[in-house]
Amino acid sequence: MFILSIVFMLALVGFSSGTLPKHLDPLAPDTIYFNGKVITMDEDAANAEAVAVKDGKIIAVGSNNEISKLKGSSTKIVDLENKILLPGFYDAHSHFPSSGMDGTVQVNLNSPPVGPIKTIDDLIIALKDRGMETHEGEWILGRGYDQTLLAEKRHPTSDDLDKVSTELPIYIAHTSGHLAVANSAALKIAGITKGTPNPSGGVIVKDPKTGEPTGVLEESAMGLVSKHIPNVTEEENLAAFKKAVQDYISKGVTTSIIAGASKQGLVDLQKYQKQGLLPLRVTAMGSGWGGVISPGELGGFVTGFGSDMLKLGPVKMSHDGSIQGYTGYLSQPYHVPPGDDPNYRGYPAQSREELTKRVVELHKAGYQIAIHGNGDAAIDDILYAYRTAQEKYPRKDARHRIEHSQMARLDQLDQMKELGVTPSYFVSHTFFWGDQHRDTFMGPERAAMMSPLKSSIERGIKFSIHLDTHITPMDPLQAVWSAVNRISRSGQVIGPDQRITPLQALRAVTSDAAWQNFEENIKGSIEIGKYADFVILQENPLTIDPVKIKDIKVLKTIVNDKVIYEN
Numbered sequence: 001m002f003i004l005s006i007v008f009m010l011a012l013v014g015f016s017s018g019t020l021p022k023h024l025d026p027l028a029p030d031t032i033y034f035n036g037k038v039i040t041m042d043e044d045a046a047n048a049e050a051v052a053v054k055d056g057k058i059i060a061v062g063s064n065n066e067i068s069k070l071k072g073s074s075t076k077i078v079d080l081e082n083k084i085l086l087p088g089f090y091d092a093h094s095h096f097p098s099s100g101m102d103g104t105v106q107v108n109l110n111s112p113p114v115g116p117i118k119t120i121d122d123l124i125i126a127l128k129d130r131g132m133e134t135h136e137g138e139w140i141l142g143r144g145y146d147q148t149l150l151a152e153k154r155h156p157t158s159d160d161l162d163k164v165s166t167e168l169p170i171y172i173a174h175t176s177g178h179l180a181v182a183n184s185a186a187l188k189i190a191g192i193t194k195g196t197p198n199p200s201g202g203v204i205v206k207d208p209k210t211g212e213p214t215g216v217l218e219e220s221a222m223g224l225v226s227k228h229i230p231n232v233t234e235e236e237n238l239a240a241f242k243k244a245v246q247d248y249i250s251k252g253v254t255t256s257i258i259a260g261a262s263k264q265g266l267v268d269l270q271k272y273q274k275q276g277l278l279p280l281r282v283t284a285m286g287s288g289w290g291g292v293i294s295p296g297e298l299g300g301f302v303t304g305f306g307s308d309m310l311k312l313g314p315v316k317m318s319h320d321g322s323i324q325g326y327t328g329y330l331s332q333p334y335h336v337p338p339g340d341d342p343n344y345r346g347y348p349a350q351s352r353e354e355l356t357k358r359v360v361e362l363h364k365a366g367y368q369i370a371i372h373g374n375g376d377a378a379i380d381d382i383l384y385a386y387r388t389a390q391e392k393y394p395r396k397d398a399r400h401r402i403e404h405s406q407m408a409r410l411d412q413l414d415q416m417k418e419l420g421v422t423p424s425y426f427v428s429h430t431f432f433w434g435d436q437h438r439d440t441f442m443g444p445e446r447a448a449m450m451s452p453l454k455s456s457i458e459r460g461i462k463f464s465i466h467l468d469t470h471i472t473p474m475d476p477l478q479a480v481w482s483a484v485n486r487i488s489r490s491g492q493v494i495g496p497d498q499r500i501t502p503l504q505a506l507r508a509v510t511s512d513a514a515w516q517n518f519e520e521n522i523k524g525s526i527e528i529g530k531y532a533d534f535v536i537l538q539e540n541p542l543t544i545d546p547v548k549i550k551d552i553k554v555l556k557t558i559v560n561d562k563v564i565y566e567n
């Protein structure tokens, strides 16, 4: 009242409101974004031209005319110049900030278009280059090789890596993150020999003739070697973090969900946030907190703890591996088996009973749970565990997740609907491994049904889509493009019947992804009361030729009404 009357008096004595400081104009928006094509992603996907924002939140959405009337003396005006304003992209599953390690701490061993490696010789040369700057006591690390894209069509072995060095330990991770190769020096440090038994949930691959380890380590066997790798230095950590931030915000990401953060990872994020270095919002799934996850090991914090900038998300678990690594757990054999066993179906990370026991415990403690499941046999076990947990301790709207859900069958989608389970699909698989799935891993029929988005929509199942960075590069528009086109590397359409519309795909990187993370009231659409987290695009993904969606330029990324990236 007092302030209003002062405004009134000033007006009477002839001051123009244009000279009023902000505290005397308390109701005016801080910012008006106008003259744009605003795709709100609200329930009706309504269009608008302008948005008014105050204190980091949206206070009005409408036409240029309506919104411009709200302008106060201190309001900043942003002319969108007819460009596209969308809610900021919501990355539902990736591994921020570890993508920043690629090309810094770890040699980039990806094949085109992500990296330069075409043959095992290329890989050896790249590692040798790194070896020149590696000192005694240090390791040579690499990441991202994909045997299906190497000319030799096989995994590198410790013999190959010994051509780089037999003195320095070498450890390189497969693009899927579910396999790795160690050289003889690294195997020696880990004490792995002919006689070492497989750990539970993993395989030390051995030569069928000699019985010697080949250097290839699957799933939990990777840990036998990786636990000996020295920690990165603080400078390396910070450099990788900064690189990852740029990778994400330059692609329009305003929220990222880390699909499994260590306790140290979270401590680092909090430190960087305090230093003002974390411009995007991050939700961390708890995982790896001392190996076996139990509610006690999360210190009693449950899903939702934290702030809207840095939050604890679901508990992350894994129940199988990667299909292109032959470690995805299937109900029917692989199309072309990896060895002599025609019935090879991959394997689970633990028994159904062990999985269910943990899930029941975490569910009872109030967590949202997210379990990695690529193969349909893994998904069977995960659904069994979720069903058992709900029968024992019914909880409405738990929104338990299945990560990747790559080979989910239609009967499993029916169960997801019934149980209120929500998948997060690793949809860019159709581009990166669609050809290999059709020809080698799954065969044409099953490959056509990978990432069954259309069937999910038909059943009213809400889902998100993701890129699992650093498995594939961060780019939500690439995920949207894959969901809409399902085009493979060779240009074939993998499973045309499962293509969805651009609007449906955009929901899976905005409103539905926010819903999946219990944030539908604060993020994911441009509606009154939600955060002013936006991305501004050069062209409209709803009207552009669908094959060009991935080429649309991100012009600006905005969090809390603040520009965090500008092209």
Ligand SMILES: [Zn+2]
Residues within 6 Å of the ligand: 093, 094, 095, 259, 468
């Ligand atoms: Zn992942």
